[in-house]
Amino acid sequence: MTNASASPFSSVTPRRSRLHAWTARVVICALATLASATSLIEAQRPPTDRARASMRRVAAERTTRFVSDMGYVSTTGNTKVTTVNVGEKFNLNTGFWRFEQFLSVVYGENDGAVNSNFIRAGIGGEYALRSTMGIAGGILFDKNRFSGVLQRTEEYLGLVWRVVEGPRDTLRLDAGGSLTQQRNIDGTVRRFPAARTALWYKRGLAPKAYVLQTVEVVPNIETSEDYRVNAIASLISPISKVLAVKLEFQWRFDNLPEPDFQSTDRIFTTGIQVSFE
Numbered sequence: 001m002t003n004a005s006a007s008p009f010s011s012v013t014p015r016r017s018r019l020h021a022w023t024a025r026v027v028i029c030a031l032a033t034l035a036s037a038t039s040l041i042e043a044q045r046p047p048t049d050r051a052r053a054s055m056r057r058v059a060a061e062r063t064t065r066f067v068s069d070m071g072y073v074s075t076t077g078n079t080k081v082t083t084v085n086v087g088e089k090f091n092l093n094t095g096f097w098r099f100e101q102f103l104s105v106v107y108g109e110n111d112g113a114v115n116s117n118f119i120r121a122g123i124g125g126e127y128a129l130r131s132t133m134g135i136a137g138g139i140l141f142d143k144n145r146f147s148g149v150l151q152r153t154e155e156y157l158g159l160v161w162r163v164v165e166g167p168r169d170t171l172r173l174d175a176g177g178s179l180t181q182q183r184n185i186d187g188t189v190r191r192f193p194a195a196r197t198a199l200w201y202k203r204g205l206a207p208k209a210y211v212l213q214t215v216e217v218v219p220n221i222e223t224s225e226d227y228r229v230n231a232i233a234s235l236i237s238p239i240s241k242v243l244a245v246k247l248e249f250q251w252r253f254d255n256l257p258e259p260d261f262q263s264t265d266r267i268f269t270t271g272i273q274v275s276f277e
Helices: 002-044 049-055
Strands: 060-075 081-095 097-110 113-128 133-144 149-165 169-184 189-206 209-219 227-238 243-254 264-276
Touching: 133 169, 149 189
Parallel strands: none
Antiparallel strands: 060 081, 060 264, 081 097, 097 113, 113 133, 133 149, 149 169, 169 189, 189 209, 209 227, 227 243, 243 264
């Protein structure tokens, strides 16, 4: 009796176990198939307007802009002081390319002795990968013997992220690397790779009046304590269709300056700006 009573259960239990196992496999396969089908359907759906705007590349219309500004101060009598600041910038946008060239000069004399001679220039280009992102490269040059630098050249390459481009606010971030060649007034020559991060922000105040703020951080990759920070704040207020008053303040910091030189330079300039578009 024991064998007779045990045989029905011993024969049914394995069948139920196999049935449950096959049922679980079928359910898992069905869920996997449903998930795959859902993913495929989602992939075939058209992207949202926001996603489409971030992915597309929009060929810009050809535009050119030339800006020149100049300030001049001269005193005679008990003191003889002459100060000149000159700047110019040229921008060209065409298709997926943007080009920029600029030059800035600050020169000063006191009783015939030169006490300021700062030059900064650059040329670069940007190619749009998307409507909000591009790749940029160029060459920067500056000269300031009163900070111990006879001349410095930087070749840079990196990405540009246009975070905001609105009617009043424009925000741009740059990140990449550069190669620096620097010759100092004591005859030493330095060559080193550096990282480069920059922020560019423009805020419109009124028709053709705006505030512009730029901050650039350049750390030496080989020497951690050797880094530079350059910041420029500008206010432009128009007085006619092509003329404007420009006030600008530059703050240039070198955490590892050349021997016997200070780490910070401050330059404040005012003048008239002329622009053509």
